Amino acid sequence: MPAKSRYRDFCRTAPDVPVFAQAWYLDACATGGAWDVVLAEDNGRVAAALPYFYKQKGPFRYVTMPPFVKMLGPYLLPEFRGVLKKEHLLLEALIKQLPRFAAFKQNFYPTATNWLPFYWLNYRQTTYYTYRLNGLHQLPRVEEGLNRNIRRNIQKAQQQVRVVHNLSAEQFYQLNKMSFDRQGLAMPCSWAQFEQHDAALAANGARQMFFAVDAQERIHSAAYLIWDKQAAYYHLSGDDPALRESGAGILLIWEAIRYASEVLGLACFDFEGSMLPAVERIRVQFGAVQTPYFFVWKYNSRAFELLEKLKR
Template identity: 30%
Template sequence: MISPHLFVQPKWLDLYKEAYFFSYLVKDEMVLPLVFKNRFGLRVITHPPLTPYLGLPKECATREALDFYAKSIKDKRPDYVYIAFPPGVHDLLPFKFAGFTVEVRYTYILDLEFDEEKLWRNMDKTRRNDIRKAYNDRLQVVSLDIQSVSIAAGLIRKTFARQGRSVPWLGLARRIMEKSLGEGWGRGWLVKQGDTPISFTFIVWDETTAYYLLGGYDQEKRHHGAGPLGMWEAIRFAKSIGLKRFDFEGSEIPSIERYFRKFGGVLTPYYAVRYMSPRFQIFHALYRMMKRI
């Protein structure tokens, strides 16, 4: 039986059951959850926050299955749909035929089947130097536990405050960390200088893949090696428990993309489908117009 990726498993979706309505499309042994939310009277199918993928895994994304799902989603008469498929799903023509647009996005994926020495060598020289400096300056890596989740949340808040942004999903991030730590499918690391936390890194995983999910950094206590050291610890851990891949989840922000790229992962496309009903298109045009006023 095919093991679904983490983000369509009940233990992940349970995190959102109070804020979203779920419907499930079932074909043979395959289940695709659809996550609904009503916004301004519009019926929306989309990803909850911090959920990078919702589509079928590549092992069961056959033309027949995708055709079934595309038609079934349209039959529910949504106003807006956005679903990203995990890397490896390429043939989304059934969605195009059903009136969806198909978009390409990018992530970086690290092959953990290499030995640790090769993973180290494959990193950019600058990134290796950052980590060496962290070791030389005696930065400490401490495993995150449930009691220190509040410290990690504070680092997230500081990261966004530096950009002049709020964090509407901070409470959700805390719940994800607490639940996954307690159930054994998430792990995090604080990097400290003395007793002062500088950065943290948090991953979750399924049967094959670790996903970089959360991170934070205290700019006032800056150290160029703090974030890279935490990420390197996460990579080493993911390899040690037998996972095959480390997915950085990518970014369309150039500075973050450069940061991920230097860990030596392979630039990997993944695809998303999007649909907007005529009335949603009108709503979207009015919304954009109001923002310009």
């Protein structure tokens, strides 16, 4: 059986494969390239997997992160985690099966805390941070930990807008695009890409949209929450630049946290990172804890490495 077919079966039975690594999610996100996977076995059954997304640039084929995928990397069944000898054997087996690419670049999921076998094979690593709120089962305690500025913004917004869920994915996309337009940045995905992404998440019961709407039916802000069995992720957001002073964006973060706790019954809310100082400050004001994750990379082609440096 091909590795991808085995991986699809594996995702159905493994207890905590992150949403970003689910086969159906990768199917929907593999725009501009393709995804594949290598597998490692223990006693005849799949014990570990390393899905990857690759693209072609001229003569170079390279591994990178697909659109809408914040984290990926190796996944080991829980029973093999923390046992270093077993972890090393499984990770080495995965790495050695990877085809030879011009470059390999992946953000690992925060639970992947052992990258040593990659180091032994001349990969390199940089530590990035996401921000996580844990203990959502005790939501009153989480609420007590909110910074007073956050509380003030939530109360201000509640006087101006109501939160609804029944607007369209296209309306969300347009509001998300406004945030990029305001900063003079190109929109990272087309409507067709987002529509495909949204359809996959909706079909698998793994997303909810939040809209802050005022009495004139103007949409101030929108937020897009996705989840798996372990955590909810503050995936995407957008604001109308003319209405940002209402504080609706802060209100929607809090509503997403409440939804993760009260509706989904999850213990963890992940802000999906940000290394930007202004964004980091907001995450911390919500009481989120800095959580490291690895960016692991390797160049196998000196020519491709030079090409990328020239591009930067």
